[in-house]
Amino acid sequence: MIDIHPFKAWRPRPELVEQIACVPYDVIDTDEARILAEGRPDSFLHVIRPEIDLPEDVDLYSNAVYHTGASNLKMMQDNGILVQDEQPGLYLYQQQMGTHTQTGLFACVSVRDYDENRILKHELTRPDKEDDRTRHILTQRAHAEPVMLTFKSTGAITGLTNRTLSASDPVYSFTASDGVIHRVWKVEEPGAFVDAFRDVEKLYVADGHHRCKSASRVAEKLREGDYGDDEFEFFPAVIIPMDEMRILAYNRIVKVVPEGFPEKLGAAFELRPDVHPVPQSPGKVSLYMAGRWYGIDLPESTSSDVVEQLDVSRLHRHLLLPLLGIENQRTDPNIGFVGGIRGTEELERLVDSGKAQLAVSMYPTSIGELMAVSDNDQLMPPKSTWFEPKLRSGLLVHTF
Incomplete structure (x- = not known):
């Protein structure tokens, strides 16, 4: 009531x-x-x-x-x-x-x-x-x-x-x-x-x-x-x-990627070149680096935890942490966030201008996912939703 x-x-x-x-x-x-x-x-x-x-x-x-x-x-x-x-x-x-x-x-x-x-x-x-x-x-x-x-x-x-x-x-x-x-x-x-x-x-x-x-x-x-x-x-x-x-996507930029990152990325994921900058379904992510868009598929979560099943959680577990060394997205100065309202053109601008070396275009979190997390008395990862x-x-x- x-x-x-x-x-x-x-x-x-x-x-x-x-x-x-x-x-x-x-x-x-x-x-x-x-x-x-x-x-x-x-x-x-x-x-x-x-x-x-x-x-x-x-x-x-x-x-x-x-x-x-x-x-x-x-x-x-x-x-x-x-x-x-x-x-x-x-x-x-x-x-x-x-x-x-x-x-x-x-x-x-x-x-x-x-x-x-x-x-x-x-x-x-x-x-x-x-x-x-x-x-x-x-x-x-x-x-x-x-x-x-x-x-x-x-x-x-x-x-x-x-x-x-x-x-x-x-x-x-x-x-x-x-x-x-x-x-x-x-x-x-x-x-x-x-x-x-x-x-x-x-x-x-x-x-x-x-x-x-x-x-x-x-x-x-x-x-x-x-x-x-x-x-x-x-x-x-x-x-x-x-x-x-x-809900729009809440996208990411990484200011500096470590040496050898493209090779590590290619070993960890099957890269699809020249994909659409906006992912078309859950689990798909578009990456922009060196003037070109690539697509990857995030591995499915084996956890029953609703937070662990979110795209933003899977991105952290499989890319941001192991390949880029970003442990805490709230505090790491090497990561930035770009609201989906700014479009993928803003992601391209940030990389092309040298302000970032990698941009990550996400599929939006759904309102159903937000409610499921709230109902479980859990918290979303940082910058998961942009209304x-x-x-x-x-x-x-x-x-x-």
Whole structure:
């Protein structure tokens, strides 16, 4: 039974939504954020990447950064750039990227459901990133960005979603700079969704593991005092049915390969030259080196362990570790990761420019594999999934 919590969202005036909405904090670095926010004083990047309003040499984890973000959020509220709903509510958030469309319920979910494993994780969180998000949330007294969750939908939820979409026009509809269309509808009968989600046993974290963990840490801290209400016990999420989720590959580059690597590769695998850069089925991998694409087949896993059966695990066991000496993908500086949205052209560019000597194009992890790992209370290897389209930040903000 999942607890869905309507909330009094702070949201943009309709005429400003396109100027305010921005990419999530964790898909760009500070330099990219400065460029995107240039000439856009109302961009929500000033809240989630507040270092862009400070000198370039600022410590990203200094108090000044967190307080600037809180000040920028308050300014947007005080100046009417963001306006708060009078009553708690729910929304539907739809994204259209080319021929792909996904629609999720934008609601708050319960920290308790996360703590008690009704919201399942699949990724290891880093304490330093947890600390960063926790400080952002506490200083701003807000969950500025939603997490992306997925679930096995029910007929009741599908019916409610379709009726909501057809009953009225969206409160927001705009096309972002990357061509993705974003639409938001206000749910007229939030209680019906609350009731319907009581029949859902569990949700799965797709994107936003650090935000989930940080929301839990914030709630744990604020329970110690007399805060006044329990709104901090909830955090915002967009909950998308599993059959609408789109996972792209998370590809790899290796900066330097050891001497004799091509010969060792040829001895370990049957190399197929001039293959398609994008693998067409699970277990197949495309490699780019010295200006040419090659294909290999990963050996089948003999383990019943769902993590060991993943392509990313088999790649590590049969290629990255024995042939390249990469033991820990989280910490080894010789390996890099390239989201599938950048395409195989980016892999070719990195190798051809000399920034890497080997590129690895993967077949995407499936949503079923992600759920199986989560159901087993296991963790995926690093950089196993890349979800597209990404949720925009600044559309609906939860405060406490």
